[in-house]
Amino acid sequence: MIKNAFYAQSGGVTAVINASACGVIETARKYPQQIGEMYAGHNGIIGALTEDLIDTSQESDQTIAALRNTPGGAFGSCRYKLKGLTENKAEYEHLIEVFKAHNIGYFFYNGGGDSQDTAYKVSQVGDQLGYPIICIGIPKTIDNDLAVTDNCPGFGSVAKYVALSTQEAALDVASMALTSTKVFILEVMGRHAGWIAAAGGLGKKNPKDSPHIILFPEIPFQPEQFFKKIDDCVKNCGYCMIVASEGVRNDKGEFLSATSKHDSFGHVQLGGLAPVIANMVQEKLGYKYHWAVADYLQRSARHIASQTDVEQAYEVGKAAVEFAIKGENAIMPTIVRTSNNPYRWEIGKTPLKNVANIEKKFPLTFITPDGFGITEKARTYLLPLIYGEDYPPYKDGLPDYAQLKRIFVPKKLNKLFIVSV
Incomplete structure (x- = not known):
């Protein structure tokens, strides 16, 4: 049969x-x-x-x-x-x-x-x-963290969205930097691997181009280095554009934005890194800031x-x-x-x-020595995935998206099975 x-x-x-x-x-x-x-x-x-x-x-x-x-x-x-x-x-x-x-x-x-x-x-x-x-x-x-396969379907489109959003937001911030926002933080997905955050760096062609800082889960967050980099960027470029992966951790391995809740897979739920970072910037440097969380927009942008x-x-x-x-x-x-x-x-x-x-982590060889950017090796890997x-x-x-009828097959088992979600 x-x-x-x-x-x-x-x-x-x-x-x-x-x-x-x-x-x-x-x-x-x-x-x-x-x-x-x-x-x-x-x-x-x-x-x-x-x-x-x-x-x-x-x-x-x-x-x-x-x-x-x-x-x-x-x-x-x-x-x-x-x-x-x-x-x-x-x-x-x-x-x-x-x-x-x-x-x-x-x-x-x-x-x-x-x-x-x-x-x-x-x-x-x-x-x-x-x-x-x-x-x-x-x-x-979208996290591009499956082993063996060179890349994962879903990642290339998110990478394109984040690269584009970083480039466009930076143009906006730069145009108002003299009298308005000095620091902009874009939070992207990536709990354990920095592939998506790395994509934000694809539009950077010159040293002063954005993003000026990328925060990866693979690199422990070092506050003093971070604040100094921001201050230098504002003084030299007029503003600082940051792309931050939601899974950034401190040197103890703790998520900066961890909550006490867990999802159905047992993963710790994160409460939002961008506002955490923004408050740090405000308290330490006093710069005016704005932040955005790409959240579902990055993975649904067909x-x-x-x-x-x-x-x-x-x-x-x-x-x-x-x-x-x-x-x-x-x-x-x-x-x-x-x-x-x-x-x-x-x-x-x-x-x-x-x-x-x-899980396949973002390679350390793809991250610049200062921990805040991507290397040419990373660019060579990433760019083809956003082509076209x-x-x-x-x-x-x-x-004009598809609209399905969703007609269900008649059930054949006279049994109610309860699934706990």
């Missing part, structure tokens, strides 16, 4: 995660003799546990194609971490029940390191509980997405299906850089165990 497939999105979404969904669904439709129906989990793995499956066959080819241009998570995403089999066997047994009821033999999970861990666990449980299922992870994360990023996101989704129908299992498609100039890349693969819960523009279609002055 031809098996059906399950696809789901997980973790924080990106401007291009739906391009991967488009790649998965369009490719699966080309192989009706190998893959039957393609179901999408409503809100990630939770949709599988609660048997809330969206029937993608009810969406037209035109709508699926429009996913390539649409930000957010079209089928709903989640932050939900599966425990180990010995810790919660009932959860896995129920998952297999749902798969059996809907004849699901393919599992595609689109997310970052925690999500690849989920895909890896499902691949193992298929063997342990006697239900064969092919599990393919699909890379996605209108300024990188063409490289869109293409790669689609291709890893496509490759996931092609690997699956060839019998590959417990792997993740990767992006392999084959040339910097001209920039070329191809699709590779790696076992899920090599990427599950493994892939504008969505516009209607009445606004992007």
